Amino acid sequence: MPTETATLIPDPAARRRIESLSGQTISACFQCEKCTNGCPVAFAMDIVPHRVIRMANYGTIGPLLHCATIWVCSSCETCTTRCPNNIDIAHVMDTLRQVSMKEGKVMPTQHDAPIFHKEFLASIQRSGRINELDMITRYTLKSEGIGGMIKQAGMGIKMLTRGRFKLLPEKATAKSEVKTIFKHTGGKP
Numbered sequence: 331m332p333t334e335t336a337t338l339i340p341d342p343a344a345r346r347r348i349e350s351l352s353g354q355t356i357s358a359c360f361q362c363e364k365c366t367n368g369c370p371v372a373f374a375m376d377i378v379p380h381r382v383i384r385m386a387n388y389g390t391i392g393p394l395l396h397c398a399t400i401w402v403c404s405s406c407e408t409c410t411t412r413c414p415n416n417i418d419i420a421h422v423m424d425t426l427r428q429v430s431m432k433e434g435k436v437m438p439t440q441h442d443a444p445i446f447h448k449e450f451l452a453s454i455q456r457s458g459r460i461n462e463l464d465m466i467t468r469y470t471l472k473s474e475g476i477g478g479m480i481k482q483a484g485m486g487i488k489m490l491t492r493g494r495f496k497l498l499p500e501k502a503t504a505k506s507e508v509k510t511i512f513k514h515t516g517g518k519p
């Protein structure tokens with residue numbers, strides 16, 4: 331019986347695009363797997379970090395824009411600190427998230443993650459630091475609507491009374507510097 335062998339054709343232009351957007355030399359990766367071995371959430375990923383870098387190196391970007399991994403990644407930077415080739419893998423993940431959102435490639439099962447991502451950044455842009463109550467209210471409204479707000483209200487009140495949330499946000503000391511960072515990086519979360 332004949333067997334089919336998939337031929338992988340490298341796409342250096344696609345790799346260079348991600349390298350240019352992330353500022354990382356992905357081609358320096360020698361697949362030691364230290365990033366994956368240190369990643370606390372690799373167990374929940376559909377493509378583990380060293381494979382993300384491998385695929386990006388080949389220019390196989392399509393599946394990376396449409397995978398769960400980029401939304402499962404918590405940006406903890408453990409992989410980045412472990413990489414012997416100084417590749418900021420966390421930044422590559424962030425780059426893939428931004429491209430995925432821009433190109434409308436987000437997996438339907440990850441629908442809520444980009445909403446959280448945007449609201450998180452928008453809150454920092456508005457206040458200079460995270461305003462948890464404001465962020466979580468906007469996120470819940472956008473992801474679950476009024477029904478979600480009603481459902482979550484009990485837990486929200488409990489968290490407020492236990493001091494997990496503050497009604498008024500703490501004042502940011504570097505608000506103008508944060509605004510400048512957003513201005514220089516495109517101004518949009």
Ligand code: SF4
Pocket residue numbers: 358359360361362363364365366379380383412413414415416417419
């Ligand atoms: S730790 Fe760095 S060199 Fe090793 S597999 Fe990950 S990205 Fe590649």
Ligand code: SF4
Pocket residue numbers: 365368369370371372379402403404405406407408409410419420423
């Ligand atoms: S930044 Fe993301 S990929 Fe890297 S170790 Fe943390 S969760 Fe894993």
